[in-house]
Amino acid sequence: MANLPTLSELLSGNAYPGRGIAIGEDPDRETVIIYFIMGRSENSRNRVFERTEDGIRTRAYDEAKCTDPSLIIYNPVRTVGNTVIVTNGDQTDTIRGELLLADEPDEQYSERFARALCRREFEPDAPNFTPRISGIAAYDGYELSILKSEDQSGTVCQRNFFKYAYEKGVAHIIHTYEHDGSPIPTFKGEPRRFACPEGSAEEIAEYCWSCLNEANRVSVYVSKLSDNGVDSAIINRHDR
Numbered sequence: 001m002a003n004l005p006t007l008s009e010l011l012s013g014n015a016y017p018g019r020g021i022a023i024g025e026d027p028d029r030e031t032v033i034i035y036f037i038m039g040r041s042e043n044s045r046n047r048v049f050e051r052t053e054d055g056i057r058t059r060a061y062d063e064a065k066c067t068d069p070s071l072i073i074y075n076p077v078r079t080v081g082n083t084v085i086v087t088n089g090d091q092t093d094t095i096r097g098e099l100l101l102a103d104e105p106d107e108q109y110s111e112r113f114a115r116a117l118c119r120r121e122f123e124p125d126a127p128n129f130t131p132r133i134s135g136i137a138a139y140d141g142y143e144l145s146i147l148k149s150e151d152q153s154g155t156v157c158q159r160n161f162f163k164y165a166y167e168k169g170v171a172h173i174i175h176t177y178e179h180d181g182s183p184i185p186t187f188k189g190e191p192r193r194f195a196c197p198e199g200s201a202e203e204i205a206e207y208c209w210s211c212l213n214e215a216n217r218v219s220v221y222v223s224k225l226s227d228n229g230v231d232s233a234i235i236n237r238h239d240r
Contacts, residue, residue, distance in 0.1 A: 004195040010173060011211040016040065016180035017187075019088040021135045023142040023164075024171020024196035031137055031225040032171060032196055034208055035076050035086050038216040040180075043067050048236040049219045054079045056221055061238045071123055071130075077221060081106045084225070087134040088176060091120045095134065109138045113145070114161055121157035122149050127183040129154045131176050137225070141165045144174050144191045152183075162191050171196035200224070205233040 011017060022034040037058070039045035046065050049056045055077030060066035066073075074090045080099040083106050085092050098116035102108040113136050123130040131148035143163045150156035164172060172191040177184045197204045205222040212220070223232040 004170065004193060006195055007173070007197060007208060008211045010192055010194055014179050015213045016177060016184065016216055017212075018130070018176030018184070019133065020173060020175035021086050021088070021133055021144065022171050022173035022194075023086075023135050023137050023144065024194075025166040025168055026196045026198045026224070027169045028198065028226075029166075029168055031142075031166070032204065033077070033084060033086055033135070033137055033223045033225070034171075034173075034204070034221070035088075036208060036212060036220045037076075037088075037218045038212065039218045040216060044072060045218055045237070047072055047218055048238050049076070049221050049234045051232075051234070052078075055084075056234065058219075061236075071125060077223070082139055083109050084137045084223070085134070086136075087132065089123065089132050091117065091132050091134055094120055095136065106139060109136055110143060110163065113143055117145055117147060117159060117161075120147060121159075122147050122154070124154075126154055127152070129186070130184075131186055133174050133176055133187075135174075142172075144172060146174055146187060148186050169196055170194075201231040201233040205235050209235050 019037045057075045075092045095116040098112040129149040134145045145161045150158045174191040201222045201224045220235045
């Protein structure tokens with residue numbers, strides 16, 4: 001897609017987009033899911049991704065240095081049937097619980113995705129009020145959502161949902177922050193459309209890692225879903 005920006009063009013000049021989710025379809029028509037985390041504080045940087053039976057979780061790299069696990073330890077990726085959930089917080093489990101109530105979760109994902117997130121709001125970390133970003137990839141399309149504060153005092157939650165059909169070579173990305181700052185400015189507008197990277201999950205993970213600010217990047221997860229199964233890769237700064 002010659003007219004679309006690359007992931008590098010969207011991220012490389014940004015010192016701190018925070019946590020990010022990207023979903024799309026690569027040129028081979030395989031679904032690509034990307035999740036990355038960044039950190040400015042020692043507590044935020046003291047994390048790694050590790051695999052679970054149905055996705056990944058975060059955990060403290062050095063337990064002795066973990067001062068507040070409440071907003072940094074969670075399951076970013078979980079799978080229900082053929083539907084993959086990816087989020088930047090414990091709302092992953094809220095969405096999963098809602099999908100498990102459906103008779104056919106793969107066919108009712110959209111309604112239940114919204115229903116679950118209408119019970120949640122942005123993170124209680126004033127003055128930033130970090131948005132909760134979420135994504136869901138199903139057999140016939142994908143959705144992204146952002147729950148963010150309407151004002152600087154955190155009194156009202158704005159809930160936004162964006163639904164997409166798969167399009168060859170196209171992906172969308174959403175992240176928590178526009179850029180670094182104090183307080184950190186919340187992501188603005190709609191998810192950004194870009195050219196979905198191609199290659200193996202490991203190759204895409206390395207590419208995404210190279211797009212992120214070297215001082216603040218913490219972990220990257222990539223999975224590719226195809227008729228042949230799931231190919232996934234993890235990069236942790238503490239493993240390098």
